[in-house]
Amino acid sequence: MAWAGRHVVLGVSGGIACYKSCFLARRLSETGARVDVVLTQGAAELVRPVTFEALTGRPVHSSIWESGGALAHVRLGQQADLVIVAPATAHLIARMAQGLADDLLTTLLLAATAPVLLAPAMNDEMYAQPQTQANLDRLRDRGVTLVGPEIGALAEGPAERPGRMSEPETILAHAARLLGGRGPLRGRRVVVTAGPTRESIDPVRVVTNRSSGRMGYRIAEAAWERGAEVTLISGPVALPTPVGVTLRKVESTADLEAAVRAELPNADVLVMAAAPADFRPSDPSERKRARTDGALAIPMEPTADILDATRGERKPGSVMVGFALETGDALAKGRAKLERKDLDLIVVNDALEPGAGFEQDTNRVALIGRDGTPQILPLQSKRAVAEAILDAVERHLG
Secondary structure, X not given: OOOOOOEEEEEEOOOOOHHHHHHHXXXXXXXXXXXXXXXXXXXXXXXXXXXXXXXXXXXXXXXXXXXXXXXXXXXXXXXXXXXXXXXXXXHHHHHHHHOOOOOHHHHHHHHXXXXXXXXXXXXXXXXHOHHHXXXXXXXXXXXXXXXXXXXXXXXXXXXXXXXXXXXXXXXHHHHHHHHHOOOOOOOOEEEEEEOEOOEEOOOOOEEOOOOOOHHHHHHHHHHHHOOOEEEEEEOOOOOOOOOOOEEEEOOOHHHHHHHHHHHHHHOOEEEEOOEOOOEEEOOOOOOOOOHHHOOOOOOEEEXXXXXXXXHHHOOOOOEEEEEEEEOOOHHHHHHHHHHHOOOOEEEEEEOXXXXXXXXXXXXXXXXXXXOOOEEEOOOEEHHHHHHHHHHHHHHHHX
16 A cells, blocks of 8 residues: 555544554654644653654644644644544543544544544453443444454453554554555455465475465455455465455465365455465375485375366456466466466566565566566565555456
């Protein structure tokens, strides 16, 4: 999601979780957004305004009586692209639900025409109270979006019920979805595969490959932020699940095929970014093969080609995206794979090129559509590559 030039108002109310809002303000500023912070009186007691000024490079607003007057600050909520309130305390939520406008933040919120995202944070008992839930329901009915709260440690100690404010990165992801989820992917069902598969040699050893899953995870993350409903089918990787995404874990290529087959009939988009094993042991052992047994020869057989095997399951009008990781003559091999597998788009890269391929945070790819003309992308982050792939998908979706 392109944040550059976006105007975000960050409202901070007086909960102990407002220390997290400092990190959120910094992350929003790092994206290129213009961030105006509005503090309640309680928040200003917990985190001094100068902290937010240093993090955003902009003056902090904390009083309706400060220079510029109430009308100037009300306009903040009408001119912003998004208003985030983090933390949103039980007291602030109650005042919002009642339509009160008795300080700068509530006045701004009542007059706001931009989307509003609330991150509630409070004692778990306070959150569970019927009054609080009724207030939150009223705000949802008015179009306010909520993120969290989560279960975790509170100021008074561990808690087993929701109350803890969501982490800044989670709030940032929901903010990106609010701002970016209005294009052709909005409401679409997107299935992304990621990571390697493992084929058993014996109960201990496996045949696999170097895929880290980063490319598929970045695509799933970006698709959700564009408003899609995303299912991520992932082989064994050490990556956190992207916010909002439904994760299905698989082990073998056969597992991956079964998962794709189950999801494909309802999928508007399939992005086959996984690197399934092409071969598997034809006769895996039921016991661990000991080194003392001597030299080991493992007969191998090909695994199923998932895109070919599931071709009949595709939803009419859906967009199919494949990947071709090659080690020479990549564009020609990519075009051939595009035609052979009846794809709408193929992402081609060379595994031997520095900074590209497996176990890298960057990638250099070419995108080839049905007309065969390659779009050559520069070396860039895998998140930037994911955005370019989804731009091409959206062009197919219209």
